[in-house]
Amino acid sequence: MSRLSLPRSFVSLPPVLFTALLASLLGGCTALAPAAAPAPEFSSYVVLGENGRAVARVLIDAPACPALQIDQRSVAMTVRSLPATVPLRPTVSPPANSKPAVFPLLTCEAELPATGSYASASVLGRALPRPVAAPQRIVVLGDTGCRLADHAQSYQACNDKDAYPFARIAAAAAAWQPDLVIHVGDYHYRENACPDGNAGCAGSPWGYGWDAWRADFFAPGAALLQAAPWIMARGNHENCSRGGQGYWRWLDPRPLLPQRDCDHPANDKLGNYSAPYAVPIGQDTQLLVIDSASTSWRGFKPGDTGWEQYRDTYRQLAALAARTPRNLGIVHHPMLAMGADRKGDGPIQLLKGDAGLLQSFGSLNPLYLPENIQTMLSGHVHLWEQMSFSSPHPSQFVSGFSGTAEDIVPLPEQLPAGVTPAPGAVVEAFSHWIDGFGFMTMERQSADQWLVLIHDLQGQIRNRCQINGRHSRCEQAQVR
Numbered sequence: 032m033s034r035l036s037l038p039r040s041f042v043s044l045p046p047v048l049f050t051a052l053l054a055s056l057l058g059g060c061t062a063l064a065p066a067a068a069p070a071p072e073f074s075s076y077v078v079l080g081e082n083g084r085a086v087a088r089v090l091i092d093a094p095a096c097p098a099l100q101i102d103q104r105s106v107a108m109t110v111r112s113l114p115a116t117v118p119l120r121p122t123v124s125p126p127a128n129s130k131p132a133v134f135p136l137l138t139c140e141a142e143l144p145a146t147g148s149y150a151s152a153s154v155l156g157r158a159l160p161r162p163v164a165a166p167q168r169i170v171v172l173g174d175t176g177c178r179l180a181d182h183a184q185s186y187q188a189c190n191d192k193d194a195y196p197f198a199r200i201a202a203a204a205a206a207w208q209p210d211l212v213i214h215v216g217d218y219h220y221r222e223n224a225c226p227d228g229n230a231g232c233a234g235s236p237w238g239y240g241w242d243a244w245r246a247d248f249f250a251p252g253a254a255l256l257q258a259a260p261w262i263m264a265r266g267n268h269e270n271c272s273r274g275g276q277g278y279w280r281w282l283d284p285r286p287l288l289p290q291r292d293c294d295h296p297a298n299d300k301l302g303n304y305s306a307p308y309a310v311p312i313g314q315d316t317q318l319l320v321i322d323s324a325s326t327s328w329r330g331f332k333p334g335d336t337g338w339e340q341y342r343d344t345y346r347q348l349a350a351l352a353a354r355t356p357r358n359l360g361i362v363h364h365p366m367l368a369m370g371a372d373r374k375g376d377g378p379i380q381l382l383k384g385d386a387g388l389l390q391s392f393g394s395l396n397p398l399y400l401p402e403n404i405q406t407m408l409s410g411h412v413h414l415w416e417q418m419s420f421s422s423p424h425p426s427q428f429v430s431g432f433s434g435t436a437e438d439i440v441p442l443p444e445q446l447p448a449g450v451t452p453a454p455g456a457v458v459e460a461f462s463h464w465i466d467g468f469g470f471m472t473m474e475r476q477s478a479d480q481w482l483v484l485i486h487d488l489q490g491q492i493r494n495r496c497q498i499n500g501r502h503s504r505c506e507q508a509q510v511r
């Protein structure tokens with residue numbers, strides 16, 4: 032789907048007709064058939080949070096929130112955040128390349144009843160995806176926005192669906208009919224203006240307001256947002272000096288606390304961190320979702336805010352993990368995978384797991400993660416990767432290849448002896464795909480076993496892996 036052929040849900044109605052339609056719906060007129068009028072411009076989706084609680088969200092240009100229709104009942108939605116223009120705050124860009132974030136829409140939400148207790152839910156005639164108690168088919172994708180970054184002098188061709196294929200990936204992932212979608216973080220990348228004369232990104236919105244979020248995520252992701260409930264992990268692109276305002280308004284599944292909105296830098300300590308939460312997925316298994324938005328590859332030392340915050344995160348994670356025999360962890364920054372970098376024509380440098388998390392978690396547990404976490408799912412590195420260990424560490428998958436410009440520095444087919452992403456972790460199997468866009472799927476085979484498939488843009492399966500407890504193996508060591 033190109034940026035010019037937006038889904039039907041984004042077709043604007045004339046304001047008068049839109050207001051009339053909305054007024055009739057808000058007035059309790061439930062006789063209006065879904066096909067009676069084009070859908071108004073709004074985004075709708077379902078996000079899963081603490082203990083699997085499902086929250087329906089609607090982003091809409093309207094004076095009041097619409098009602099949900101749950102079976103025969105009309106259920107009011109409440110306002111999560113009001114339209115606003117937030118004064119310019121410090122960002123990763125100098126003020127001259129920044130602008131106030133404009134949020135013109137009303138953000139509405141309502142918690143859905145317990146899974147299995149209702150047959151259907153909809154809003155303004157559009158069905159909402161229904162959570163299932165034990166998802167069998169899971170899409171895992173991440174790093175999906177179109178990179179426009181002055182600090183990296185990097186301008187992706189957002190107007191070219193081959194160079195920026197998130198809409199195609201979202202449509203293909205939706206067609207796979209998942210029960211659940213896991214986004215491992217980094218949704219927003221359009222931070223700065225497209226340079227004059229660059230046709231590849233000409234006309235793109237930029238900055239941290241709704242227009243850039245819509246172009247980066249809500250419009251290209253629409254098909255997948257309607258296909259299944261989501262788990263929306265938080266990436267570093269959603270910390271307070273980047274897209275944090277949008278994260279708290281729209282993606283975080285929990286109630287929006289006063290001052291926890293990244294609007295004012297004085298409150299960033301509240302806005303940059305949040306507690307992990309658990310989503311049960313059947314067979315005595317949980318997904319543990321970790322907010323790593325403000326960690327640092329440079330690492331932390333005792334006394335640093337990050338050191339204390341992520342040590343707290345570890346303690347809460349361990350308590351959550353102890354509730355069930357098996358867990359899959361979701362954290363944006365991989366702790367147990369490798370990346371590669373090269374400066375100019377210099378040698379390739381292998382990059383280790385995130386130092387901030389390894390140091391802070393490792394100060395409480397030398398193995399870094401609770402023993403009943405079987406697998407970690409991450410993004411951040413713009414590639415696909417798998418690692419399995421002969422030491423007592425979980426398998427690690429990286430699924431950061433779903434739209435943002437890819438990393439192209441090659442990884443070796445086999446790691447040199449003794450090379451490891453984390454001290455003490457002994458690699459027994461390693462597989463990766465560099466410079467290919469796609470998404471990953473997981474199909475449940477038993478309590479401890481999953482089939483993992485790596486899908487490319489043409490609908491081909493490029494690699495096939497098997498998770499068995501903490502161990503995993505893939506058919507191809509290096510996808511070419």
Ligand SMILES: [Fe+2]
Pocket residue numbers: 217266267268363410411412
């Ligand atoms: Fe990232």
